Amino acid sequence: MMILSGDPPRSRVLSALLVIIMLALLATPFIFPGAKAMNVAAKICIFAALVASYDLLLGYTGSVSFAHTMFYGIGSYAIAIALYALGPNWAAVAAGVAAGLPLALLLALAIGLFSLRVEAIFFAMITLAVASAFLVLASQLSWLTGGEDGRSFQLPELLRPGTVFVPKDWFGIAINGRILTYYIVFAASALMILALLRVVNSPFGRVLQAIRENRFRAEALGYRTVFHLTYANCIAAVIAALAGMLNALWLRYAGPDTSLSFSIMLDILLMVVIGGMGTIYGAIIGAAIFLLAENYLQALMGAASAAAAEAGVPLLPGLLHPDRWLLWLGLLFIASVYFFPTGVVGRLRNKPRPASGR
């Protein structure tokens, strides 16, 4: 329990789900060795951490930020630019981390101290403005960022697919640099989520919840809330930047579409709401459900459509055509918000959040 910071899932179904997701992600390279499965699994890991860090803001402090992809992008670009400019070595990775994290931290600090003093809507607007500016900057400064094309780069020797540690005939697949990268992504994401669990269940994290519940009262108790909120904003930004770094390492690329765009911001929002705000665990569930749907719903619908056509059912083949997958994803989302207003995790815990559950 110490590793979960005294905040167990508090629901058997939820625990089982989390264990299944963890085991599936751990075993993915061996049971689903295809490139697509690995990509989806790595993305689930990265987004689980990214969404969890967003949950720290949205679910625990109640502040809505639109700049989360900016921090994610800062991490991605820091790694990409460093490895592109300095060549594929570990010193470049270190340089990327050393440049990216302080930049994310300083920006989060500045935004927080500037805008978290006043009403929440102002913070939302400022983050939106700063994030838009950053997006424009990233696509305009093409000498640095590669513009719309982004930056592709080579990974250090150790992480390349060509580096084989265990030959294919041992486990049926070759344990190579790609698989090592996958496990680095998995372990780093898991560590970040555990760290966030620790933060939200610390005395500091309880103050964040108090601020979300009643900021006026928190101040009357003597908490200077702007510092608490800014602190949380900085933690979330650093975790988002780290997730961005993992994203860049996995894709060997950073560009506006994979790390900065507002559609990613929307995805994050959807994942946190589907999973359940203010739970951290919800991030894992939300990321898994959303990304699985995004990647496999089309294939599933294609199969269903073909089956319906074969059976001669009218209308259904058209409705289930793979091109309609966004429609179904949208319906899925509306249904999940309607039936699980507190998210999957909130529903499974099935309690009106007494928050101090001992």
Added chain:
Amino acid sequence: MATNSYWGCHMALTLETRDLTIRFGGHVAVNGVSCSFRPGELTAIVGPNGAGKTTYFNLISGQLRATSGSILFDGTDITGHSAPLRTRAGLGRAFQLTNLFPNLSVEENVRLAVQAERGVHYDLLRPWMARRDLIARADAILDQVALGNRRQVAATALSHGDQRKLEVALMMALEPKVFMFDEPTAGMSIDEVPVVLDLIAKLKQDTSKIILLVEHKMDVVRSLADRIIVLHNGRLVADGKPAEVIASPIVQEAYLGITPGRSAA
């Protein structure tokens, strides 16, 4: 404790407002109120609705900033200090309209106040449950306000009277030098009132504290107050011993005259 022991001797705690005024547009809600409060003395602040009692409280505890005038606390001018800083300096406040963390448990509400009092603000490396000292203190306070059996209930699920008790518990957890009660028994059922009055009476025994009480019920005021000040239309119109103040013509007219039913209460 004597932060103002400037001359090396222990000086008593002081709280004073000087010409304290706040304007909302053309309306002057508190108008040039000068008054000083002494430790070991419970001062009741009375006056008709809209007289500016709660606004006066908000000015002292920092929820509102004065248009002019000043507030001196413990030898320091705190007129420009924010609410959190005033709380840290020792000004405790219980609110009139219940003002809690609604979805957090009763224990968690008080625990957060204890945590604030102990200065645990940015500890994020260990679980909150590891700080058993904070929880134990919160539980002890809940026992004092007779809420010990409601610890795990969400604050919003409490009865109105229990919420008022919790409000008082939050203030007690801050261990303030000044206790400011804003109608602590308003809306309570008859059998709940004595618990709160006993608590205030008990606090009074510690003569190093300043206690301010806004209250409508004259029987409560008579039984607890050492001194009464009367606000009317934002002005201080009377100040003195309870018997004198209640008997004075200006109070009969300004306060009791308007609501004659209350004088008999």
